[in-house]
Amino acid sequence: MSDQLRPRASLRTAVVWEVLKDALDHRVKATGRDALDVLDTGGGTGNFAVPVARLGHRVTVVDPSPNALFALERRAAEAGVADRVRGVQGDIHGLFDVVERGGYDAVLCHGVLEYVDDPAEGVRNAVAALRPSGALSLLAAGLGGAVLARALAGHFTEARQALDDPAGRWGEGDPVPRRYTAKQLTELVSGADVEVGAVHGVRIFADLVPGVLVDTEPGAVEALLKLESAAAELPAFHSVATQLHVLGTKRA
Ligand SMILES: C[S@@+](CC[C@H](N)C(=O)[O-])C[C@H]1O[C@@H](n2cnc3c(N)ncnc32)[C@H](O)[C@@H]1O
Numbered sequence: 001m002s003d004q005l006r007p008r009a010s011l012r013t014a015v016v017w018e019v020l021k022d023a024l025d026h027r028v029k030a031t032g033r034d035a036l037d038v039l040d041t042g043g044g045t046g047n048f049a050v051p052v053a054r055l056g057h058r059v060t061v062v063d064p065s066p067n068a069l070f071a072l073e074r075r076a077a078e079a080g081v082a083d084r085v086r087g088v089q090g091d092i093h094g095l096f097d098v099v100e101r102g103g104y105d106a107v108l109c110h111g112v113l114e115y116v117d118d119p120a121e122g123v124r125n126a127v128a129a130l131r132p133s134g135a136l137s138l139l140a141a142g143l144g145g146a147v148l149a150r151a152l153a154g155h156f157t158e159a160r161q162a163l164d165d166p167a168g169r170w171g172e173g174d175p176v177p178r179r180y181t182a183k184q185l186t187e188l189v190s191g192a193d194v195e196v197g198a199v200h201g202v203r204i205f206a207d208l209v210p211g212v213l214v215d216t217e218p219g220a221v222e223a224l225l226k227l228e229s230a231a232a233e234l235p236a237f238h239s240v241a242t243q244l245h246v247l248g249t250k251r252a
Contacts, residue, residue, distance in 0.1 A: 042112030145242035194248035201241030
């Protein structure tokens with residue numbers, strides 16, 4: 001079932017998807033080409049790659065996980081876009097061993113910077129894969145959202161630890177190696193020859209609301225989606241978002 005048919009699942013992707021779709025439309029108009037070349041670094045099983053291919057674009061997914069690439073292939077085939085999705089085993093640090101430098105109209109780097117050895121190099125490589133004026137879509141875990149979530153779950157010491165830890169981790173059991181503030185993410189991007197266009201907070205409320213309220217109240221998912229969308233661009237909410245999305249343009 002696609003995310004569009006599973007409203008609860010769409011809470012995870014809706015804000016990013018809307019921003020990304022607009023950015024791709026913008027590149028289509030600017031380049032005069034209907035089909036763009038899109039690179040999804042750490043694209044995994046194709047949460048974004050497959051919907052992007054369904055828009056008619058050619059997507060290359062680079063990911064180190066053979067299992068993820070296998071699932072991607074199956075998902076692309078099921079969606080009828082196998083001819084527009086290419087999965088390549090590789091790493092953002094050795095990106096140009098497997099893809100062309102300066103060959104893409106848009107580069108996605110979603111949920112990857114948290115895990116890589118050298119995030120600054122990861123961003124530099126993502127940007128180096130772009131053509132001039134190409135679009136960079138960067139999504140990473142937000143520090144404040146994790147602090148808030150731990151505190152609301154009653155884990156006050158862990159919340160405090162995440163707040164104090166330079167990597168934003170709440171403890172040994174934390175599965176996420178690194179989290180970011182909006183300032184840290186935008187500095188990473190600006191330092192890599194990219195003009196920051198917009199910053200959005202993602203999953204500001206969705207992870208804090210008890211599931212039962214969303215699943216049982218008629219119209220609740222739709223109302224929550226609208227609330228997420230309205231708050232996403234407001235800087236005041238960036239500091240409590242579970243994820244942060246930065247959209248940028250490579251300087252020409
Ligand atoms: C949280 S998943 C995100 C998947 C996808 N981008 C999405 O938004 O649904 C993180 C992905 O990053 C990949 N990954 C981990 N280390 C990486 C690296 N050094 N270079 C590229 N991808 C990496 C993982 O294999 C995994 O598929």
